[in-house]
Amino acid sequence: MKHVFGLAFAATVAATIPVHAQVQECVDVSLINPEAVCPAVVDPVCGCDGVTYMNSCEAQTHGGVTSWTEGTCAVESCTDVAGVDFGECDFVLGIAQVNGVCQTISGCDYVVNGVDYSPAFFEDEPTCTMCNDVPPECGLQLLISTEDGMWYTFEAIDVPADVELTWWIDDFLAQTGGLVFEAGFDFNPFWSVCAQYESAPCGGLVEQCYSNVDGVAPCTDLAGVDFGLCEMAMGVANVGGTCQFVSGCGSYVGGVNYAGAFFDSMESCMLQCNPGGTLPGCVYPEACNFNPLATEDDGSCTFPPFGCGFSEGAGCMYPGALNYDPWALVDDGSCQFAPDNTDCPGDVDGDNTVGVSDILTLLGQFGAVCD
Structure with a gap:
């Protein structure tokens, strides 16, 4: 009709195009060193391989894992515990999924081989059976x-x-x-x-x-939509299932207004379109462009004195420099030093002449106590 x-x-x-992400390998065998001596400190970490190690040193040198989180490893709710040996104790741990069926399980402890299985247990069977419900x-x-x-x-x-x-x-x-x-x-x-x-x-x-006024709905997948070769920043949008910065010539393509699919920031796009996803950015607090919301480092971090916009307190902190600032709190990489010019004594600024600028520079250092 x-x-x-x-x-x-x-x-x-719009056509959906899969986006391939490069995933870092969890275990690097070159890190394993059986002869490494780790401190006997009980500070458990959960390796990316799902194994709990006594501390981070053992995780790296014994397991070869490249990343870990603090604390013991824990499974998710509704994890099937078939094949897990909780011991021969009579202590009732609770009700959990065993080969897809909710059963009462007894044992000695929720932690087995360094893995905490407590999230997989429920207090009653009706709650446990909700694990088999298919979400709508x-x-x-x-x-x-x-x-x-x-x-x-x-x-x-x-x-x-x-x-x-x-x-x-x-x-x-x-x-x-x-x-x-x-x-x-x-x-x-x-x-x-x-x-x-x-x-x-x-x-x-x-x-x-x-x-036709507001455009497409938020989070519309823009994979396959050609906005042109212009460099105008249009915003952040869902492209192939991930939030990405998009540039182009305008929001209208083929008569369709795509303005509604764009967000002002990566955070707002991920919050609405990809909750729980990874947010690339600088994750190092000491970096100039540290992003406290970033969950995955993208290699964009910049550190002093390069690539940083300094506020008050930045300057040259080297006493031997011509522009030494005794009040500087952060060195901004601006220090200038007198050239080693033995052919022209007194030529402080290196212009091959001894002039007013050289005299003013020397007078500026008058009274300084040298070691």
Whole structure:
């Protein structure tokens, strides 16, 4: 069914392109040194290999792990504990999943081989059986396309099979059912098209809209959308499932307004589009561009005196320099030293002449006590 309403726009269909990330290997065998002597300090760390080590030294020299976290390793809730030997004690640990079935388990301790299994246990069976519940599918995305700039096709994807879509133009119910909706717009300069469905497991109404004023919905995947070769910074957007900085010539591509997909910062994009994901940035507190929100170092850190914008208190801290600042708190790399010019004694500034600037420089050091 086709519907005629107002003002035409063109669109392109965004294609999803997988993004490949380079993952650091957890174990580096070159770090293993059986002859290394580690301190006998009990400060357990959890290696990236899932093994608990007595301290970080043992993690590196005995296990060869490249990263670890403080404390013993712990499993996630609902972890299946089949094959884990908790000992022959009669102490009831709780109820946990064993080969997908909730069972009461007895043993000596939650910690086995340095791994803390306590998060896998529950106090009652009904709570444990929730591990087998399949979370509801609550997806809905809109793809927009046009062939002639007059009629527009809206396609709903990632929709659960057991729901019925309704299509709306502004507040008007235009179509019930179907994953595809077509409409044309001639004289209405302000309009929106929404697809929605009701689902109790999903919390009620699930909706996705496109507005010719506000653009596509936030977190729309922009993979495959060509914004041009311009260097204008447009913002941060979801590209292939990750938040990335995007530049281009403008937010309109093929008549579609993609402005709604952009965020002002990496943090806001990740918070809404990729919660729990990694945020690249500088993770070293002593760096000039330290980002306290970053979770993964991207190699962008800059350290004094290079690449830093200093505030008050920065200057040359070397007493032997021509521009030594006794009040400087941070050395900014600006120190200047007199050249070693034995052919022209008194030429302090190195211009091959002894002039007023040399005399002023020497007078500036008058009265200094030298060791």
